[in-house]
Amino acid sequence: MVRFMRWLGLGVMVCLFIFQVFAQTTPTDFQAFLSDTRTDIEILADLAYGGGTRPSTWTGNSDPTSQAIIADLWFDNEQLADEVYGAGQRPSDWIGATTSNATLVARNIRHDLELAADVFIGAGIRPSTWQGASLIYQCDRTTQNIVYLLQTVYNISTTTPESVVNYCAAVVGELENELINATFGTAEGAQSNIPTLILAVRGDLERLADERLGLNTRPEGWLSNKDVNSPTLAADNFADLELLADTLVGLDQRPSNWIGALSASAPLAYRNLRFDLELLADYALGEGVRPRGWQGQDLVGRCDPNLQNLVLLVQRSYEFVPSVTADMDTDVLCGIVASEANLLTENPPRRDIAEIAEEEGKEFMAEAVYAFAYLDSSAVQYMGAVPDGVKFRAWYRNFGESTMMFVSGENFAVFLDRRWTTLSEEAFVRLPTLDDRRPLTFCDADWCNGPRATPTPTGGGPLIEIITAATPPATLAPGSNVDAQGKRLVSWNHILVTYILQRPEVNAAQVTLQICQEPTQITCEPVQSVLNTLTGVNLPIISSANGLNVFELPYGYSTNLVIDGSSLFSQDVWLNDPSLSP
Numbered sequence: 001m002v003r004f005m006r007w008l009g010l011g012v013m014v015c016l017f018i019f020q021v022f023a024q025t026t027p028t029d030f031q032a033f034l035s036d037t038r039t040d041i042e043i044l045a046d047l048a049y050g051g052g053t054r055p056s057t058w059t060g061n062s063d064p065t066s067q068a069i070i071a072d073l074w075f076d077n078e079q080l081a082d083e084v085y086g087a088g089q090r091p092s093d094w095i096g097a098t099t100s101n102a103t104l105v106a107r108n109i110r111h112d113l114e115l116a117a118d119v120f121i122g123a124g125i126r127p128s129t130w131q132g133a134s135l136i137y138q139c140d141r142t143t144q145n146i147v148y149l150l151q152t153v154y155n156i157s158t159t160t161p162e163s164v165v166n167y168c169a170a171v172v173g174e175l176e177n178e179l180i181n182a183t184f185g186t187a188e189g190a191q192s193n194i195p196t197l198i199l200a201v202r203g204d205l206e207r208l209a210d211e212r213l214g215l216n217t218r219p220e221g222w223l224s225n226k227d228v229n230s231p232t233l234a235a236d237n238f239a240d241l242e243l244l245a246d247t248l249v250g251l252d253q254r255p256s257n258w259i260g261a262l263s264a265s266a267p268l269a270y271r272n273l274r275f276d277l278e279l280l281a282d283y284a285l286g287e288g289v290r291p292r293g294w295q296g297q298d299l300v301g302r303c304d305p306n307l308q309n310l311v312l313l314v315q316r317s318y319e320f321v322p323s324v325t326a327d328m329d330t331d332v333l334c335g336i337v338a339s340e341a342n343l344l345t346e347n348p349p350r351r352d353i354a355e356i357a358e359e360e361g362k363e364f365m366a367e368a369v370y371a372f373a374y375l376d377s378s379a380v381q382y383m384g385a386v387p388d389g390v391k392f393r394a395w396y397r398n399f400g401e402s403t404m405m406f407v408s409g410e411n412f413a414v415f416l417d418r419r420w421t422t423l424s425e426e427a428f429v430r431l432p433t434l435d436d437r438r439p440l441t442f443c444d445a446d447w448c449n450g451p452r453a454t455p456t457p458t459g460g461g462p463l464i465e466i467i468t469a470a471t472p473p474a475t476l477a478p479g480s481n482v483d484a485q486g487k488r489l490v491s492w493n494h495i496l497v498t499y500i501l502q503r504p505e506v507n508a509a510q511v512t513l514q515i516c517q518e519p520t521q522i523t524c525e526p527v528q529s530v531l532n533t534l535t536g537v538n539l540p541i542i543s544s545a546n547g548l549n550v551f552e553l554p555y556g557y558s559t560n561l562v563i564d565g566s567s568l569f570s571q572d573v574w575l576n577d578p579s580l581s582p
Helices: 002-015 017-025 029-049 069-085 102-120 141-154 167-184 194-213 233-248 266-285 305-318 330-346 353-363 425-429 462-468
Strands: 365-367 372-374 382-385 391-397 404-409 412-417 488-490 495-503 508-516 524-526 529-532 543-545 548-554 556-558 561-564 568-570 573-575
Touching (some): 029 069, 069 102, 102 141, 141 305, 141 330, 167 305, 194 266, 233 266, 266 305, 305 330, 391 425, 495 548, 495 573, 508 561, 508 568, 508 573, 529 548, 548 573
Parallel strands (some): 488 568
Antiparallel strands (some): 372 382, 391 404, 404 412, 508 524, 508 548, 529 561, 556 573
């Protein structure tokens, strides 16, 4: 037995390895908790074995940063329990090592240690040197798991002061309403189907009375309210249930664990009514025996209300379905429910790898904002500008300070600059780096028109600095800087754009254009016409503003235009989207 326990303890140690490595470098309140637990184990061991005497297999590990600390605490606490209760004997509320979750194993050790101290020293009696812990660790496993789930899933914590009488019962009472709100939602939503359930209690109450008292035979004062819309339906059910209990059990006599109270909360009122009715049916007919047509189909309704609270949480967190049947004795049924619900709380199902990957991938889903696409991370093989709104999934980022990343979408797998996308910087830095990976790139989307040299022109200013940070600018071809009319070719950063009307619904803006001698845009002339080289047709002049023609142009970088002034022309232009416009 000792050898088996030791190996089990080592198994727990292995499961908790990752936590222990973290604990070695990060002092925490949890480590203080472990140290206090070790101190109290040794105090109880001194009393149980005699001062300084320990079994030969005792670990005595008191280093909260050691890899084996939790396994050793558990192992020594189990050896101590053998001395207190007898070899292999444990009380029914002993928890033990039920999970590989470090926090929960430590919680269980503290709970079980307090149980042993109650037995060996006396309930609530402790030596003056006892370090102790919060009273929540002395509550039963179900209550602790309710507290755990409410904290981890719903961010709800107990505020019950430890000075109250019967602390654990007070915690249960405090959290019941919180639990109902957390699991049923708003007060209105919580009560949407409760009247129907309370009416079902009335139906079963009448069936039980027919079974035991005879058809239509009822105690004096019986109310028999069967109106689902009656505001007193729950109260009248309660009154008749108490009358039937007086008749079947005896005046003021009730089955063990009878609640006998009606809550102001409709869901809790239903739960209490159903629980007491199931108790009375077990008492009057035998456990698991019910009249024909019984509507209480939720078998968990026969179990302790606090266990029902846990089941309610576990069902909503993990779609829990207990493996019980209606013909089981109530004690057996509820024992199975308690075991399964608690184990599932402490060992939640591992999510499917594909599901996790899909969810994690959402973080790296984004859209392009006229980003330049390349087949390489060095931004040499230009494939075109990705239209605004095109969706992609980012996979890798380039090294160092580069903002280039490898992405894929419908019919493309290319490199983009993050700054011309909606991907957040936080998500970008969480991408793995390329390292030695050489992802296959391709571009078959309708916007792809390369590979070719990057069309970004030379120039200066903030916008060009952003664009060229990861993209080497291309130079103009020799001999192409003057057209047939002698007009000089300039690049897009020579064009002064004044926004007249933003039209994001069509990815365009109405603007006036001036073409300038220099990128500083000081000496400028009006743009007279804009030719679409793909169609061979001039863009229409929509109107005029301040003596300048108004054209409608798409957002982003356009290269299929000839923008004419009196002495200058350009073959490209850049329009900021609304988020970048002045």
